[in-house]
Amino acid sequence: MISRVETLLVDVPAIRPHRLSVATVNVQTLVLVHLVCDDGVEGWGEATTIGGLSYGEESPESIKVNIDRWMAPLLVGHDASQVARLMARLNRAVRGNHFAKCALETALMDAQARRLNIPLSELLGGRLHDELSVAWTLASGDTEKDITEAQSMLALRRHRIFKLKIGSRRPEEDVAHVLAVQRELGDSVSIRVDVNQAWSEYEAERSIALLEAGGIEAVEQPIDAANRAGLARLAQRFTIAIMADEALKSPLDALDLARGAAADVFSVKISPPGGLTAARRMADIAVLSGIALYGGTMLEGSVGTAASAHLFSTFPKLSFGSELFGPLLLTEDILREPLVYRDFMLQVPQGAGLGIAVDEEKVAALCRR
Numbered sequence: 599m600i601s602r603v604e605t606l607l608v609d610v611p612a613i614r615p616h617r618l619s620v621a622t623v624n625v626q627t628l629v630l631v632h633l634v635c636d637d638g639v640e641g642w643g644e645a646t647t648i649g650g651l652s653y654g655e656e657s658p659e660s661i662k663v664n665i666d667r668w669m670a671p672l673l674v675g676h677d678a679s680q681v682a683r684l685m686a687r688l689n690r691a692v693r694g695n696h697f698a699k700c701a702l703e704t705a706l707m708d709a710q711a712r713r714l715n716i717p718l719s720e721l722l723g724g725r726l727h728d729e730l731s732v733a734w735t736l737a738s739g740d741t742e743k744d745i746t747e748a749q750s751m752l753a754l755r756r757h758r759i760f761k762l763k764i765g766s767r768r769p770e771e772d773v774a775h776v777l778a779v780q781r782e783l784g785d786s787v788s789i790r791v792d793v794n795q796a797w798s799e800y801e802a803e804r805s806i807a808l809l810e811a812g813g814i815e816a817v818e819q820p821i822d823a824a825n826r827a828g829l830a831r832l833a834q835r836f837t838i839a840i841m842a843d844e845a846l847k848s849p850l851d852a853l854d855l856a857r858g859a860a861a862d863v864f865s866v867k868i869s870p871p872g873g874l875t876a877a878r879r880m881a882d883i884a885v886l887s888g889i890a891l892y893g894g895t896m897l898e899g900s901v902g903t904a905a906s907a908h909l910f911s912t913f914p915k916l917s918f919g920s921e922l923f924g925p926l927l928l929t930e931d932i933l934r935e936p937l938v939y940r941d942f943m944l945q946v947p948q949g950a951g952l953g954i955a956v957d958e959e960k961v962a963a964l965c966r967r
């Protein structure tokens with residue numbers, strides 16, 4: 599039986615300002631859900647987002663208040679082993695709130711997998727991979743700094759796939775920045791860009807033509823998430839991969855994008871669609887539609903990153919790899935043993951449940967009162 603559900607807000611400084619077109623992240627607020635059951639089994643989940651309300655419609659504070667007031671009371675006192683039934687009950691009573699639901703489902707699944715003494719991946723269809731390639735995002739806002747940072751990541755053998763955040767400068771400045779980095783790093787690395795919806799379709803047409811000519815591998819969400827027809831026109835027009843991200847807020851969005859051939863790649867994330875089960879449905883739609891997969895991040899900490907890694911490990915092919923680097927962007931880690939990043943890969947945890955141990959004293963010391 600579920601005894602209690604706690605939602606903790608943990609503010610962790612980033613190693614450097616992380617500049618997206620929608621927000622600059624100096625401090626990341628981890629939204630952690632801690633589930634305690636009366637059989638002594640515990641589970642953790644995470645609902646971290648980016649830039650307050652500038653990326654999505656839930657903020658750390660709204661997630662906490664909505665879980666505490668409207669969702670936790672639907673779970674406490676109920677049988678923790680009935681995860682699907684509990685989530686069905688939650689989905690009947692609560693509209694939207696996908697990030698909050700993701701944290702709750704993850705915590706329930708973490709606990710149930712621990713109860714069964716199996717890794718979480720085995721509740722999600724079974725793992726096919728024990729490690730995932732991890733891209734790094736260059737987002738310092740300065741071309742020279744980005745190049746130096748990329749070279750150090752290569753030297754560390756931590757990353758050789760780089761995603762450049764653009765969209766806050768004039769398109770021609772952004773394109774020049776990207777091509778300068780590409781020229782400097784050479785063909786041994788893969789360079790992609792993420793515009794986070796900042797361009798009009800007209801700006802996207804002109805800019806993507808230049809990026810394609812410059813050998814860039816993919817363009818993530820160049821235009822407004824709601825403009826699916828525009829994304830389809832861009833996907834048909836160019837050979838460079840067009841990746842959907844913010845457009846993917848549910849498995850139904852995935853179906854609509856697939857029906858309209860509106861993207862070459864889906865960035866699958868666990869929170870926007872509402873959890874691991876929904877994210878897995880999105881990936882199934884991509885696989886069946888011949889759309890490539892990329893394992894996305896919301897700059898979660900180690901809990902959400904581990905949960906994402908367990909899910910992504912069950913995908914047949916992540917042809918664009920993953921970007922599960924969130925813990926590496928933060929100055930504090932909340933695990934007793936940090937996740938293992940080695941030889942350009944993240945090791946998918948092997949233990950029961952998420953396969954991690956949260957340092958509860960550290961979380962208690964860092965979390966907001």
Ligand SMILES: O=C(O)/C=C\C=C/C(=O)O
Nearest residue numbers: 735792794843895896897
């Ligand atoms: O900020 C990053 O580096 C990675 C992903 C974040 C959001 C997104 O993909 O839009």
Ligand SMILES: [Mn+2]
Nearest residue numbers: 792818819843
């Ligand atoms: Mn993105």
